[in-house]
Amino acid sequence: xxxxxxxxxxxxxxxxxxxxxxxxxxxxxxxxxxxxxxxxxxxxxxxxxxxxxxxxxxxxxxxxxxxxxxxxxxxxxxxxxxxxxxxxxxxxxxxxxxxxxxxxxxxxxxxxxxx
Amino acid sequence: xxxxxxxxxxxxxxxxxxxxxxxxxxxxxxxxxxxxxxxxxxxxxxxxxxxxxxxxxxxxxxxxxxxxxxxxxxxxxxxxxxxxxxxxxxxxxxxxxxxxxxxxxxxxxxxxxxxxxxxx
Numbered sequence: 001x002x003x004x005x006x007x008x009x010x011x012x013x014x015x016x017x018x019x020x021x022x023x024x025x026x027x028x029x030x031x032x033x034x035x036x037x038x039x040x041x042x043x044x045x046x047x048x049x050x051x052x053x054x055x056x057x058x059x060x061x062x063x064x065x066x067x068x069x070x071x072x073x074x075x076x077x078x079x080x081x082x083x084x085x086x087x088x089x090x091x092x093x094x095x096x097x098x099x100x101x102x103x104x105x106x107x108x109x110x111x112x113x114x115x
Numbered sequence: 116x117x118x119x120x121x122x123x124x125x126x127x128x129x130x131x132x133x134x135x136x137x138x139x140x141x142x143x144x145x146x147x148x149x150x151x152x153x154x155x156x157x158x159x160x161x162x163x164x165x166x167x168x169x170x171x172x173x174x175x176x177x178x179x180x181x182x183x184x185x186x187x188x189x190x191x192x193x194x195x196x197x198x199x200x201x202x203x204x205x206x207x208x209x210x211x212x213x214x215x216x217x218x219x220x221x222x223x224x225x226x227x228x229x230x231x232x233x234x235x
Contacts, residue, residue, distance in 0.1 A: 034224070043121070043208050043226040044159070089158060102149060103224065105158045 002027040004092050006106025013080050014114055021109045023090035024072040030092040033066060033073045034103070038087045047088075048075070080113045087111070117143045119211045121227035128199055129235055135195045136230045138209030144189035145211035149224070150182075153206040165192045199234040206231050 003026040013019050025033075031052035036044035050057045050064045050073065057064050061080075066073040077084055087110050091103040118141040128134050138148055146167050151159040163184050164172045171184035181203075183195040192211075196203055210224040 036226075041229070041231070043119075043210075043229045045226070046223060049223070102161055102164060104161075107158045108156075110156075 002030060002092055002094070002104040004090060004104050004106040006090050006109055008109060009107060010110045010112070012112045012114060015080060015082060017080055019075075019077040019080050019084070019111055019113075021075045021088055021090065021111075022072060023074070023092075023106045024070075025092040025104075026071065027092070027094060028068075028071065029094040032093045033064070034091050035062075035064060035075050036089045036091065038089060038108075040086075044089060077111075080111075082113050082115050085111055085113045117141075117211075117223075117225045119145075119209065119225045119227040121209055121230050123230060124228060125231045125233075127233045127235065130200055131198055133195055133197045134199055134232060135193055136207055136209075136232075138192045138194070138211065138227055140190045140211045140225070143211075145192075146189065147212045148186060148192040149210045149212075150184060150192075150194050151208045151210070153208060153229075155206075159208060162194075196232065199232070201234045204232055204234045 006023045034049035035047050037047045038044045048059050048062050048064050050066050061078045063076040087108045089108050090106040093103045120139045120141055122137045126134055148165040150162045152162050153159050161174050162177045165184050165186040167186045167189050173179045181197055186192040206229050208229040210226045212224050
C-alpha cells in the first residue's frame with residue numbers, strides 16, 4: 001500500500017519567515033495530494049491540494065509543489081504569522097474519480113511561529 | 116465548504132460500556148464516510164471506510180466487532196466502540212466525501228471536528 005513520509009516533525013520559525021514541509025510517497029499511482037491544518041482539539045482542515053496533472057499551485061501565502069518523478073511534494077508558507085501555528089499533515093491518494101478511495105497521511109509537522 | 120458534524124465532541128465513560136459517535140454531513144450527501152483514530156501527537160490512522168447501505172470495510176488490525184460502523188443514510192454514519200477499555204481512549208475523527216451520480220465523487224474530503232473518548 002501507499003506510504004507517506006513527512007519531514008520535519010517539528011518546525012519553529014520566526015514570524016514573517018517562510019516555512020517548508022516536505023513529503024514523499026511510495027505509490028506512483030497516487031494522483032491527489034492534499035494538505036491539512038489541524039489545530040489543537042479540532043479536526044483537520046483542508047488548506048490546499050494538488051493533483052498530478054500540475055506541478056505547482058498557489059493560494060495567497062500558501063503554495064504546494066509536486067515532483068511526480070521523484071514522488072515528493074512540498075508545502076510552502078510565506079510571511080508566516082502566529083496563527084499559522086498548528087500541526088500540518090500531507091496526504092496522498094489515487095484514483096480520485098472513483099468512489100471509496102482513501103487518503104494515506106504523513107506523520108505530521110508541528111509548526112510554531114514565534115512572534 | 117461543506118460541513119461535517121460530529122457528536123459528541125467529548126465523552127467519558129466507564130470501562131466495559133459502549134459509546135456511540137455520530138458523523139453527519141450537513142449540506143451534502145455522503146456516499147462514503149471514513150473513520151480515523153488519532154493518538155496524541157500522532158497522525159490520523161484510517162480505521163474503516165463506511166459506504167451507505169453496505170457493510171463497512173475495515174483496515175487491517177481493526178476489530179470489526181469492537182468498532183461497529185453503521186451508515187444507514189446518505190448523511191449519517193455512526194461508530195460504536197463496544198465494551199470500551201482505557202486503551203480505546205483516543206480522538207476519533209470522521210470524514211465524508213460527497214457522492215455524485217455514476218459513483219464519482221468530488222474528491223475533497225470534509226472532516227468533522229473529532230470526538231475525544233476517555234475510558235476510565
